[in-house]
Amino acid sequence: MTLVTARTGDPVVKAHNLVKLYGEHRAVDGIDFDIQPGETFAMLGPNGAGKSSTMKMISTVSPVTSGELRVLGLDPAADGRRIRARLGVVPQEDILDMALTVRENITVYARYFGLSRTEARHRADELLQFVQLADRADDQVRPLSGGMKRRLSIARSMVNNPELILLDEPTTGLDPQARHLLWERLYQLKRQGVTLLLTTHYMDEAEQLADRLVIMDRGRIVTEGTPRSLIETKCSRDVVELRFGEPALGTDDPDDGAARAETAAAHLRLRSERLPDRVLVYADDGDRALAGLAEHDVSAASTLIRRATLEDVFLTLTGRTLVE
Amino acid sequence: MSSSLTASSITAGGLARILEHLYVRTPAKYRSVLVSGVVSPAFFLGLLGLGLGSLVDERQNGATTLGTDGYLEFIGPGLLAISAVLWAFGQSLWPTAGEINWDRTYVLTAATPVSTAEIAVAHVAWIAIRFTAAAVLFTMVLAVAGAVASWWAVFAPLAAGATALVLASIICGFTVRQENEDTFPMLLRLGAIPMFLFSGAFFPLSGVPAAVGWLARVTPGWHGVELCRELAQGSVDSHSFVHVVYFVVVGALGMVYAVTGFQQALSEA
Numbered sequence: 001m002t003l004v005t006a007r008t009g010d011p012v013v014k015a016h017n018l019v020k021l022y023g024e025h026r027a028v029d030g031i032d033f034d035i036q037p038g039e040t041f042a043m044l045g046p047n048g049a050g051k052s053s054t055m056k057m058i059s060t061v062s063p064v065t066s067g068e069l070r071v072l073g074l075d076p077a078a079d080g081r082r083i084r085a086r087l088g089v090v091p092q093e094d095i096l097d098m099a100l101t102v103r104e105n106i107t108v109y110a111r112y113f114g115l116s117r118t119e120a121r122h123r124a125d126e127l128l129q130f131v132q133l134a135d136r137a138d139d140q141v142r143p144l145s146g147g148m149k150r151r152l153s154i155a156r157s158m159v160n161n162p163e164l165i166l167l168d169e170p171t172t173g174l175d176p177q178a179r180h181l182l183w184e185r186l187y188q189l190k191r192q193g194v195t196l197l198l199t200t201h202y203m204d205e206a207e208q209l210a211d212r213l214v215i216m217d218r219g220r221i222v223t224e225g226t227p228r229s230l231i232e233t234k235c236s237r238d239v240v241e242l243r244f245g246e247p248a249l250g251t252d253d254p255d256d257g258a259a260r261a262e263t264a265a266a267h268l269r270l271r272s273e274r275l276p277d278r279v280l281v282y283a284d285d286g287d288r289a290l291a292g293l294a295e296h297d298v299s300a301a302s303t304l305i306r307r308a309t310l311e312d313v314f315l316t317l318t319g320r321t322l323v324e
Numbered sequence: 325m326s327s328s329l330t331a332s333s334i335t336a337g338g339l340a341r342i343l344e345h346l347y348v349r350t351p352a353k354y355r356s357v358l359v360s361g362v363v364s365p366a367f368f369l370g371l372l373g374l375g376l377g378s379l380v381d382e383r384q385n386g387a388t389t390l391g392t393d394g395y396l397e398f399i400g401p402g403l404l405a406i407s408a409v410l411w412a413f414g415q416s417l418w419p420t421a422g423e424i425n426w427d428r429t430y431v432l433t434a435a436t437p438v439s440t441a442e443i444a445v446a447h448v449a450w451i452a453i454r455f456t457a458a459a460v461l462f463t464m465v466l467a468v469a470g471a472v473a474s475w476w477a478v479f480a481p482l483a484a485g486a487t488a489l490v491l492a493s494i495i496c497g498f499t500v501r502q503e504n505e506d507t508f509p510m511l512l513r514l515g516a517i518p519m520f521l522f523s524g525a526f527f528p529l530s531g532v533p534a535a536v537g538w539l540a541r542v543t544p545g546w547h548g549v550e551l552c553r554e555l556a557q558g559s560v561d562s563h564s565f566v567h568v569v570y571f572v573v574v575g576a577l578g579m580v581y582a583v584t585g586f587q588q589a590l591s592e593a
Contacts, residue, residue: 022592056591061431061434061435061440061590061591062591062592063591080439081437081438081439082437084435084436084437085437087435089432089435091428091431091432091435093428095427095428095429095431095432097349097429099349099350099351100348100349104348108345108348108349109432109436111341111344111345112341112345112433112436112437112438113436113437114437
C-alpha cells in the first residue's frame, strides 16, 4: 500500500483548534490533538462530549466548521475519497445487511474499495478467520449474537487494510465475555501496527486498550495523557467509597452521614466527592484514610477501598460521572 | 467530504459500486417489481380499459372525445405513467428514510470512497431502473392488449422511467430533510392521490376546472402520462419535445435537491 504520510513520525491525525457547529450548538469546541502511527488513542467522555462528532470529521463524513484537521496528511475537505480509501470505520451501532450472509456483508463492502469479486471473497474468508467467525460465513446475520455482530463489523472495517481504524463505542451493549474477546482482537490489531482511534465512555476499556487518551466534556478536551499518568497526576492512588444506607426509624437522615464524612475528610485534608448514592474520599493510603474517618465518627453502611480509575479522574476534573 | 455539488463528486465508478450493492442486497422477491409494475396496472387495465372502457366508448364515442381509438388506448399508456408516480412515492418516502435513519446502510456507505452525491444519485436511479424494467414488461402487456398503435411505444418505458426518476429525486430530497416520518402521510394525501387522479390518466383534463388543469400540468405525472400516450399512439410532435425538456430541467433540479439533502442528512446521521 502506498502511504502518503510515509515519513516516520508524521501524525496519522492532527487537529488544531477544531470546531464543529450544528446550528448554534458547539458540538466540538476548539480541540487540539494528534495521533501517532501505530498508537491506540482513545476519546473518553460522556454522551454529548463531542467524541462522535470528532470521529465524523475524521472519517470525512461531516465537514469541519473551522480549525485545522489533517488525516493521513490529507485535508478532509479536499481529499475525502483518498482518506476514506485508507480508513476503517466501525460505527457505534452494527450497520449490517440482514438480507445478506455474514461473508456477503464483507464482500459487498469490499467492492467499494476496488477489490475484485475473487479478491473480496478471499479477503472476507481471511478476516472471518481473524474475528473467529469463519464457521458462520454462510449464515444469515440476524441470528448472530451482539458480540459476533460487532466482530463482523470490525472484520468489515479491515477489508481495505486500513492504516487507521475508527471504533465508535466498540463494546457498548456487549456482555463481559464478548467485550474481552473483542479487546483481545483489538490487541492483535495493535500488535500488527494498525493505528486505532476509539471513543468510549467505559474507563476500563480506555485503560485496557489506549496508549494515550483525551478526556472530553462538552466539546472540549479536559485533559490528555496515558491512562496511568492521568490517574497519578489528576487523582490520588486510592479511593475510599462510603455508602450510607436507609436510616432506621428515629435515627439520623443518611445525608447527615454523608455530610459528616465530607467534614471528616476535610479535617483529614482529603478531597471528597459526594454522589447521590455514595461519598468518595481520595487518598494515597486508603486504609489510613478509612481509619481516620472512623476516628471522626464516620460510620458507613458499607465501605470499599479501591485503586483510582479514569472515572475518578473525570469526576475530579468535571465534578460529574461519565454515565449520568 | 465536500458539502457542495461538483462534477468530481459524481463518478461512473462510484455510481456503479453503489448500484451493485443495491442490486445484491435487494432480495430476489423484491428485485422483481412485477407486482407493482406489471400486475397492478394490468389489473387496472383490465378493469377500466376493458370493463369501464366498453361503457365509455359506447356512450362517448371515445375516438372523438379522448383523442384515441378507444378508452383502452387512452388509459393503457396513462396507467404506465401513473404506475411510475405511485412507485416513486412508494419508494421515496419510508424506504428512503430507512436507509439513513433506521437501517443506516448509507451511513456506512458514506464511510467508503464513494461520495454522498453518488449515494443520492444512485439511490434515485435505482428507484427508476427497477421501475423501467417493469415498464418494459407492462408495455408488452399493452401491446398484446391492443393499447399500442406505434413502434414509438418502445420508448414508452423510458418515458415512464423518467417520470419515476424526476419524481423520486424531488420526493427523496424532501424525505431526507425530514426529522421523522410524520409528514409522509400528508405528502401521500396531498401529492400522490391528487397526482394519481388528476394527471390525465383516467380522463382528459379538459373536463376539470381550469385551475386544477393548470396545476396538474406542472406535475411530472401529467407530463409522463402525455408523453407515454403520445409514444404509444405514435403522435410524437413538438409537445413531446416539451415533455422531454421538462424532464431534463426538473430532473436536474430535483437531483440537486436530492444530493444536497443527502449530503446534509448523512453529515449529521
